């Protein structure tokens with residue numbers, strides 16, 4: 483593995499842990515607002531991000547590459563209304579997609595096919611993450627303005643359950 487691919491994979495552990503921390507912050511915001519369903523949705527999102535971090539961690543260890551844990555930054559999104567959270571979530575997922583693409587490009591450049599194969603799952607996952615974030619914005623735009631509809635949307639999000647990632651290393 484090249485130094486660059488190694489560095490990017492190691493940094494991605496941190497980026498995914500930051501994502502978990504960010505979504506935990508979002509969950510906390512909704513909990514304080516009394517929207518438990520939204521809080522549940524973002525709590526599960528946080529769990530998935532922790533799983534993503536662990537996949538990068540495990541991949542490096544399996545490749546006998548050194549793992550260096552870096553400090554996780556404070557969530558820094560400006561939140562004044564529920565919709566701010568949803569928009570920040572989509573923006574963040576697009577940023578993560580760009581990071582995955584950067585690692586993929588670095589691996590492609592040096593014909594690191596094993597890393598590319600590992601990253602394939604994340605390429606697909608990022609597509610799903612962006613779709614989910616977009617769907618949530620659409621639902622909020624449609625129903626968020628009316629308290630009764632918001633209550634039903636909150637109930638729908640309360641039904642989301644955690645499932646472990648389909649990628650096993």
Ligand code: FEO
Pocket residue numbers: 498501530531534575578611
């Ligand atoms: Fe781990 Fe939401 O990307």
